[in-house]
């Protein structure tokens with residue numbers, strides 16, 4: 001997070017992490033499609049010719065407090081990392097300064113190990129940046145639910161109930177679950193940063209107002225509570241782990 | 245060494261980046277874009293950076309403006325208007341109109357990128373559609389003004405409705421936004437690329453440093469091992485010399501006559517002592533070679549005397565075994581750079597082996613000749629290099645048991661002997677060839693093994709000629 005008082009801006013960085021081809025770029029594309037261009041900018045993708053993410057994708061979202069006398073703007077940049085093993089150094093670079101992470105897993109049974117390996121990679125990279133997963137806002141998305149041979153629903157529900165991170169099911173190609181994941185992540189990140197830095201008063205809105213405001217400015221009509229309600233297990237509401 | 249800090253934070257590249265039009269867009273391209281709008285609509289367009297620097301100016305002066313500027317007070321009024329427009333802030337709405345005393349007008353608009361103001365667009369002067377004739381402010385601007393002329397020229401100023409201007413400007417801003425985005429993307433890509441390369445480099449340096457450390461430690465260990473070996477061999481050799489010396493004296497009867505049985509035992513002691521000594525000497529040589537403390541005295545020498553000496557030394561052994569030992573010199577041999585003592589050691593070892601592994605009635609031939617170096621690589625500079633690359637080749641050919649191809653790379657390892665079950669028959673320690681290899685290496689030569697059809701082995705030693713005499717500054721050291 002960066003606070004620029006002069007420019008009246010707060011910048012947040014959210015990162016979509018996960019193994020190669022799990023659907024991170026597809027999530028951003030869907031998010032781009034599902035939101036109005038009032039608050040979000042162009043999707044910047046840096047891809048190789050074969051559609052693999054080269055460095056990262058980036059989608060900027062700018063929220064402005066709807067208050068009469070100049071609240072601050074909240075600029076959110078959403079990044080994806082390149083999943084391929086080759087790009088380890090880029091992954092670490094993109095991860096620097098992240099405020100929250102959505103881990104996009106591929107639901108297919110055959111990808112179980114890749115998901116795990118990528119998660120360990122995330123943990124290693126975070127610890128190299130002197131960050132710990134425990135105090136970090138993280139949501140997990142199980143993408144590609146539309147495919148056959150995926151991890152079964154009951155299993156996910158059961159494991160999610162035992163795990164720490166909220167879990168969202170998604171099918172990013174159709175956009176399903178994408179907003180839920182994003183709002184889950186935004187909620188956790190916001191809750192934690194607000195608890196630590198008092199962001200809400202800085203921006204000039206009540207803390208509980210951020211998500212509805214984001215939804216409004218992004219042209220989303222679904223109720224925010226409904227979006228958050230899609231999470232399985234995890235502890236979506238205990239986002240401020242940094243304090244305990 | 246200052247490794248680049250890992251804190252090449254990407255947020256510096258992307259998150260908080262100040263997008264500046266002038267950094268992302270080619271100036272001339274920007275002018276071109278503006279000119280195309282002027283051509284289309286006839287209305288001047290200018291682009292300013294946030295700091296107020298003029299970035300693109302595609303304005304051509306209207307005739308009215310040119311005329312007004314010929315009048316002293318007109319020029320003053322015009323300058324005041326223009327500077328007012330230039331410093332006009334587009335306001336919270338990002339779009340304000342600004343009139344000119346001539347009745348024409350300007351529009352000053354904000355250029356936004358990713359929700360931030362990055363510059364200003366100034367459109368005008370144009371004639372608002374509701375202006376029908378010259379206003380009083382124009383007619384009164386200068387006493388010398390020709391009202392009729394002013395009226396006529398005013399009508400020539402392109403007319404536009406406010407919302408037409410809005411549309412034109414929106415179009416221009418959209419085009420500009422796309423250009424900014426492309427430029428920004430390219431900028432970010434290259435920054436990211438650079439950061440990734442730096443990060444990889446940092447990691448690589450870290451690893452290299454670790455490897456270097458490990459390597460240094462190993463080399464130190466190796467040096468310790470060699471010096472240990474050298475010391476131990478030396479300490480072993482001293483008492484051994486006494487054992488050999490005294491057993492020799494005993495067998496020569498210097499301490500009184502011996503019974504045949506005693507003679508036999510003393511003989512065994514002497515032989516085994518000799519064996520042990522040659523083993524120790526071999527180890528010593530090897531460790532000296534490994535630790536780099538073996539002194540090799542290089543000079544220009546002829547190889548023939550060296551080979552002749554080897555043959556004469558080993559002729560008795562050959563005779564005893566019933567193996568023919570010959571030396572053949574083909575053509576004239578050039579000199580080589582080498583240490584005659586060490587080269588003698590090389591060929592003694594090779595010929596000893598050849599004799600050892602060749603059964604009775606076989607033959608061992610020591611053949612020397614000059615050969616052209618095929619060179620390494622794919623013949624780069626062959627035409628230049630090959631004349632200087634005539635090597636001396638010495639072949640030790642035997643008609644013995646041969647060495648299977650797959651064993652060939654290994655026989656040069658210390659202590660390695662082909663087929664250990666049969667080695668007992670031949671004895672030896674397996675040190676000879678490893679010493680040969682190192683000595684040949686020290687001469688910058690090569691040694692390889694070939695078949696000797698129909699049977700037997702050829703050890704081929706190649707020695708390079710003394711370095712070609714090059715101009716002093718490029719002569720290789722040593």
Ligand SMILES: Nc1ncnc2c1ncn2[C@@H]1O[C@H](COP(=O)(O)OP(=O)(O)OP(=O)(O)O)[C@@H](O)[C@H]1O
Nearest residue numbers: 597598601646655661662672673674675676677701
């Ligand atoms: N001319 C040859 N013909 C067949 N085999 C050979 C010949 N020269 C060497 N070898 C094989 O290579 C092995 C290694 O040779 P090397 O000279 O290093 O050791 P060695 O002769 O056994 O013992 P040392 O030379 O130490 O007394 C030999 O034991 C033998 O198996």
Ligand SMILES: Nc1nc2c(ncn2[C@@H]2O[C@H](COP(=O)(O)OP(=O)(O)O)[C@@H](O)[C@H]2O)c(=O)[nH]1
Nearest residue numbers: 020021022023024025026083143144171172173
């Ligand atoms: N069936 C299915 N395919 C998906 C889904 N999400 C992504 N994909 C496909 O998976 C591939 C990789 O997606 P991409 O977003 O490029 O992966 P990234 O490497 O994580 O950025 C593409 O062919 C996508 O079309 C999904 O929900 N269902």
Ligand SMILES: [Mg+2]
Nearest residue numbers: 024025052053
């Ligand atoms: Mg991708």
Ligand SMILES: [Mg+2]
Nearest residue numbers: 597672676677
């Ligand atoms: Mg030998």
